[in-house]
Amino acid sequence: MTEVTFKRLALIGIGLIGSSIARAARQHGLAEEIVCAARTADSRRVAKELKIVDAAYDDPVEAVRGADLVIFCTPVGTYSKLAEQIAPALEQGAIVTDVGSVKAAVVKAIGPHMPDYVDFIPGHPVAGTEKSGPAAGFAELFINRWCILTPTDTARDEAVEKLSAFWSAMGSKVETMDAEHHDLVLAITSHIPHLIAYNIVGTADDLEDVTQSEVIKYSAGGFRDFTRIAASDPTMWRDVFLHNKEAVLEMLGRFTEDLAQLQRAIRWDDGDTLFKIFSRTRAIRRQIIDAGQETPEPDFGRVHSADESPKKP
Amino acid sequence: MTEVTFKRLALIGIGLIGSSIARAARQHGLAEEIVCAARTADSRRVAKELKIVDAAYDDPVEAVRGADLVIFCTPVGTYSKLAEQIAPALEQGAIVTDVGSVKAAVVKAIGPHMPDYVDFIPGHPVAGTEKSGPAAGFAELFINRWCILTPTDTARDEAVEKLSAFWSAMGSKVETMDAEHHDLVLAITSHIPHLIAYNIVGTADDLEDVTQSEVIKYSAGGFRDFTRIAASDPTMWRDVFLHNKEAVLEMLGRFTEDLAQLQRAIRWDDGDTLFKIFSRTRAIRRQIIDAGQETPEPDFGRVHSADESPKKP
Ligand SMILES: NC(=O)c1ccc[n+]([C@@H]2O[C@H](COP(=O)([O-])OP(=O)(O)OC[C@H]3O[C@@H](n4cnc5c(N)ncnc54)[C@H](OP(=O)(O)O)[C@@H]3O)[C@@H](O)[C@H]2O)c1
Ligand SMILES: NC(=O)c1ccc[n+]([C@@H]2O[C@H](COP(=O)([O-])OP(=O)(O)OC[C@H]3O[C@@H](n4cnc5c(N)ncnc54)[C@H](OP(=O)(O)O)[C@@H]3O)[C@@H](O)[C@H]2O)c1
Known part of the structure; x- marks a missing residue:
């Protein structure tokens, strides 16, 4: 692992991701x-109380002044305005990056505002939980998770290497690809899963024949797993869908087509088709576990005894 | 809790659920x-090696002979034939029940074969993991989970009470309702979640522009959560969908309608609608956690550090 130390790291936004970076970078x-x-004053106060930052500013311009690494950690819908605001205060030779869950839109939102004496390298750590805010972060969040960088043509190679080394030092595995491909890959591995999770929770909430209390009582049958990712921040996810429209609609079209095939198989009592489709999926899970991206424990290793309290991550 | 002891408990099938009952009943x-x-001889051998049963038979008729509690723990598609087979050997006054994930079809499959000197009480413990087979079970599986009984008109009250006490003693909370309502409730809390999980894993597997290795690497963005329930036994789930067709198709229709609304909101950049839909879901999750049906730990309390090994349930 390359030795890497920045002089001043400025995080714009100090929620789950920003505060996890602060903790890991400090550690x-x-x-x-x-x-x-x-x-908000509240987030600044919490960040200072937790001692994860040396200073917390109201004004992002104050934060980036003198920083050689600037990371956008706010919802992607805020990027363009923030970029315009901080641009004049950016240090010569600074690396500017972000953690946004979409990438092509981020290039368009931030890129045009960047002076040519900084290296702008969009990034996305594929790691997270359903929690938000500065108290929700933890230093281990990025360990063994992939961080995708989508460097623009203008970014210098040594800057890309330094940023890679920064993520590696926090435990990530780093991959580079172009922004459009990132958006396609994440549409299926992240955006569509969130969309359908939000959707089924909504559907369940609207039923007349099944009460909300029944949905809650019997959620252990599968439903509760969906509520976890559907508990993610609504602002963040609104921005993701507004900023990865094409790829999401494309993947959603395929998902819906495939669902129609399953629906048809159920309607026509076609057990063979159902069995075939239900059989291909175990292999993929095995590989995800082997790749260290998932826990092999049944039921995610959830606690099953009433008196034991759940474990801390 | 009522004192309850059966003379001989016969489990037809000794997979995840059957073997968990064996362990809990013994404990x-x-x-x-x-x-x-x-x-299979293999399952009988494992069950005996694990010492969770006193005897393991090839022939279900041998198992039920002399039993005062008989529990069907095989995929529901096997029920009818098995019921016909064991019926003549059933003990006078025996309680016959099952653990199948659907209920109206089970009443039809088993009911007609039952002699009038037994009490037939369909049941469904709403608890499980994605694993299968006798080695996958554990005694704590039912603790704090609901078990739904859908007693037929002919079952005696004291038999229903005794079976309730049996489930309570294993840690379950017991509810009774009619079989049709059970099927509607479980369609949304369990069957549709499994269907869409199987579906998205299939969609991802079929893509040309995104490789399987990319899906696996970046699955931590949400996708991996779906692969867990899509790793469940294909035979069991084929049977569930074939035997709860109406309720599943009804709920699937609603799910698809709602998804079309989200799709439209994305297409037309309608951030307000997205935000509104994404905001209603946190409350439901909170209630599921408060009801003790879910762990409050972020990310299911998954281990985030590379060197720590995952915890046993
Ligand atoms: N959560 C995940 O699983 C995950 C994973 C990978 C990447 N990401 C990306 O990480 C970024 C942040 O997500 P997060 O989960 O860390 O969110 P979060 O916990 O909700 O934190 C968001 C932060 O952004 C600030 N913020 C929000 N709106 C703002 C605005 N209009 N102007 C200035 N600051 C604003 C918030 O400040 P206040 O607290 O003061 O309101 C907060 O500090 C997003 O771009 C997301 O796409 C998230
Ligand atoms: N898994 C869950 O999460 C869950 C939750 C609640 C209820 N249920 C219900 O529980 C029942 C069993 O599920 P499970 O998860 O325990 O399944 P499992 O682990 O796959 O075990 C199934 C058992 O049934 C036996 N079996 C399979 N096909 C058979 C056949 N044609 N004839 C005779 N025996 C056969 C198997 O024997 P071999 O091992 O010898 O093949 C095995 O012992 C199903 O009706 C399911 O709907 C499951």
């Missing part, structure tokens, strides 16, 4: 000074 | 003798 000594900007 | 002293019938 691994990746920055001499860590500062953040946050919108 | 709580709910039967003097526990026997099972299993199709």
